[in-house]
Amino acid sequence: MEKIKCTHCDTDNLVTAKYCSRCGYELPKVQSEITTNAIQQPTPKKKLSVKGIIGIAVGIGTMFAVQQFLFKTPSYDKVMMQIASELNKTCPIMVDAETRLDNAIALPPNVFQYNYTLVNMDKVSVDTNELKNNLEPIVINTVKTNPQMQFQRDHKTTMNYSYKDRSGQFLFMISVTPDKYE
Secondary structure: OOEEEOOOOOOEEEOOOOEOOOOOOEOOOOOOOOOHHHHHOOOOOOOOOHHHHHHHHHHHHHHHHHHHHHOOOOOHHHHHHHHHHHHHOOOOEEOOOOEEEEEEEEEOOOEEEEEEEEOOOOHHHOOHHHHHHHHHHHHHHHHHHOHHHHHHHHOOOEEEEEEEEOOOOEEEEEEEOHHHHO
């Protein structure tokens, strides 16, 4: 190993020492020799091995799969089913003195249905065509203007309003398609 002499007390010290081991005096700096051959040689570039390339591909594939399954926004059908489920938690509920909302369901393709009961009416004692003709403009106007239905309008959802009498017999259905509320 190379040694360096202290200029103060002539003690031999290791070349890596900054101060003299005997007197503590600062040692002179040693200049290292760099061969020009070493500077001129380029460092070899590492090539990716097949295992490295496969590892990168698997890593990218895993990141993509995690993004698709964990951070994917739910489909519109699932959102509609969730809306129906939340609404059904409060059902049955009286809408007015004559009408009870029994439940709501999301149906394929892109249909949301409200099921109502007219609690004071019997099928035999009511003119269903006249009742439907009176209710239809009110229902269409509600679909057009209700801010809570903006999400359904944006997704061009058909909204069905199914009515039955107090004994559960089907009376009529009002279907509000996108062309009626746009």
